[in-house]
Amino acid sequence: MTRPPQPTPAPSPSAGRRAPDPDIVLYDTMQRKKVRFTPTTPGRVGMYLCGPTVYSDAHLGHAKKEVAFDVIRRALMHFGYAVRYVANITDVGHLQNDSDDGEDKIARRAALEQLEPMEVADKYFWSFVKDMDALNVLKPSINPRATGHIGEQIALIQELIERGHAYESAGSVYFDVRSWPEYGKLSGRRLDDQEEGTREAVREDKRDPRDFALWKRAEPEHIMRWDSPWGVGFPGWHIECSAMSLKYLGEGFDIHGGGLDLQFPHHEAEIAQAEAAGHPFARYWMHNNMLTIGGEKMSKSKGNFTTIQDVLAQHDPMVVRFLLVGSHYRSVTEFSEEAFEGARNGYRRLAEALGEVERRVKDAPAGADAALDAKVAAHVQAFEDAMRDDFNTPKAVAALFGLTTDVNAALGAGTPGRDTLERVQAAYRTLGGDVLGLFADGHGAARGQDDAPVVDALMDVVLRARQHYRLSKQYSEADELRRTLADVGVTVEDTKDGPRWRR
Numbered sequence: 001m002t003r004p005p006q007p008t009p010a011p012s013p014s015a016g017r018r019a020p021d022p023d024i025v026l027y028d029t030m031q032r033k034k035v036r037f038t039p040t041t042p043g044r045v046g047m048y049l050c051g052p053t054v055y056s057d058a059h060l061g062h063a064k065k066e067v068a069f070d071v072i073r074r075a076l077m078h079f080g081y082a083v084r085y086v087a088n089i090t091d092v093g094h095l096q097n098d099s100d101d102g103e104d105k106i107a108r109r110a111a112l113e114q115l116e117p118m119e120v121a122d123k124y125f126w127s128f129v130k131d132m133d134a135l136n137v138l139k140p141s142i143n144p145r146a147t148g149h150i151g152e153q154i155a156l157i158q159e160l161i162e163r164g165h166a167y168e169s170a171g172s173v174y175f176d177v178r179s180w181p182e183y184g185k186l187s188g189r190r191l192d193d194q195e196e197g198t199r200e201a202v203r204e205d206k207r208d209p210r211d212f213a214l215w216k217r218a219e220p221e222h223i224m225r226w227d228s229p230w231g232v233g234f235p236g237w238h239i240e241c242s243a244m245s246l247k248y249l250g251e252g253f254d255i256h257g258g259g260l261d262l263q264f265p266h267h268e269a270e271i272a273q274a275e276a277a278g279h280p281f282a283r284y285w286m287h288n289n290m291l292t293i294g295g296e297k298m299s300k301s302k303g304n305f306t307t308i309q310d311v312l313a314q315h316d317p318m319v320v321r322f323l324l325v326g327s328h329y330r331s332v333t334e335f336s337e338e339a340f341e342g343a344r345n346g347y348r349r350l351a352e353a354l355g356e357v358e359r360r361v362k363d364a365p366a367g368a369d370a371a372l373d374a375k376v377a378a379h380v381q382a383f384e385d386a387m388r389d390d391f392n393t394p395k396a397v398a399a400l401f402g403l404t405t406d407v408n409a410a411l412g413a414g415t416p417g418r419d420t421l422e423r424v425q426a427a428y429r430t431l432g433g434d435v436l437g438l439f440a441d442g443h444g445a446a447r448g449q450d451d452a453p454v455v456d457a458l459m460d461v462v463l464r465a466r467q468h469y470r471l472s473k474q475y476s477e478a479d480e481l482r483r484t485l486a487d488v489g490v491t492v493e494d495t496k497d498g499p500r501w502r503r
């Protein structure tokens, strides 16, 4: 079975209010330098992002990646491009330790929680969606799941076998790394170097220890299994991304994104699988750096993670987002309470200035303020220049602070003309709101002030009252309190450290 050719589809239309900006520069990992960005189809961008493996709640490291690429997408839209944004959901094939051995992460979790594997995948998929909504991450245009594309993956594997780049062995299929000299071009790893690291892990059914699985034979106890030309099995982790990105974005699509840690082997494998099968792959590769804690990558397996839900129980989602955009996507973001403190103050400064502008704009005197207009235009220019230069969000945020200093000075001296205030408002809403994703409804400026400390104090009182009811066995009063809180979206959980709440 040969896979039909994949024409580049017309991307779904999105806001293209201005002519596509030809001066965007981005850092391409493949070329190892900043290059001018020119999409294949003028005005349209096809973008693919490696999404989560849905076997646990997402942590703040995942949020860094999602927000980083969300901002890139939003910036491209701001600069006049229609973006089709495809982000996959891995719900099969991702084995423990990212290797070709071990249990499937989803199946393992299913056994632990005594759920169907698809129940696990759905549970954590929806938890991920909720987190992303809270962080104001735009929904992907397409959110394909690996289990929904087994046919496409099998077809691509067949093409690789036909072309002599993959072989079947005992019911599994492996990519023949030696048949594809370009393997290693993204990460810059030479085949000899790779051999060193993997010699130990040599499997008897592989011709070469560096060969990676495209399809794995399912042992009898393996629950997630599909029929294939090679018997009952399941796909390798890498193949889904090659198959689904080509399916929805077409050959030679524009941008492929993901975390730096995915460069090797995942992205290297994605490229080899597509290109060895004769399908030109992504034209630009973008990688976000890591969110760290104590200098170490926050990661599920290291256990040094804080879930997004836990973070959001303590911090305004817009402050979390502000913290993340405060460092460049290619820089490390160190997670600490002090960093949050800084973000809270920084975000409040912007949100309060916008709040004040929005309060005054209706009653502002007619006309404009030329001096302030000139300053606003310069800050807008600085913001856009920063974003054109490899999406430099820290510089862009600095431009918003510059704007805020000038706006606060002008507001201190009186109320500027309405035309100017409207331009100031539009600058905040467009640059901070549409591009950086801040000031989402119900947060920051819309609320006028950060009421988190007040809410925290009130919740403290309420939880103590509930605790009092419980200790004096007044359970119906305690339940009534919990229900009242639930009605306004506040969940109370009793943990071994006492009651905790989140909204």
Ligand SMILES: Nc1ncnc2c1ncn2[C@@H]1O[C@H](COP(=O)(O)OP(=O)(O)OP(=O)(O)O)[C@@H](O)[C@H]1O
Residues within 6 Å of the ligand: 050, 051, 052, 053, 060, 061, 062, 064, 065, 258, 259, 260, 261, 262, 288, 289, 290, 291, 292, 297, 298, 299, 300, 301, 302
């Ligand atoms: N600390 C982090 N900072 C930024 N991006 C991250 C971080 N951790 C994971 N990612 C990104 O999120 C995506 C999914 O990662 P993955 O599921 O491997 O998370 P993980 O916590 O590293 O899990 P594990 O420890 O089980 O490998 C990848 O693109 C990865 O680069």
Ligand SMILES: [Zn+2]
Residues within 6 Å of the ligand: 049, 050, 051, 241, 258, 266, 270
């Ligand atoms: Zn991928």
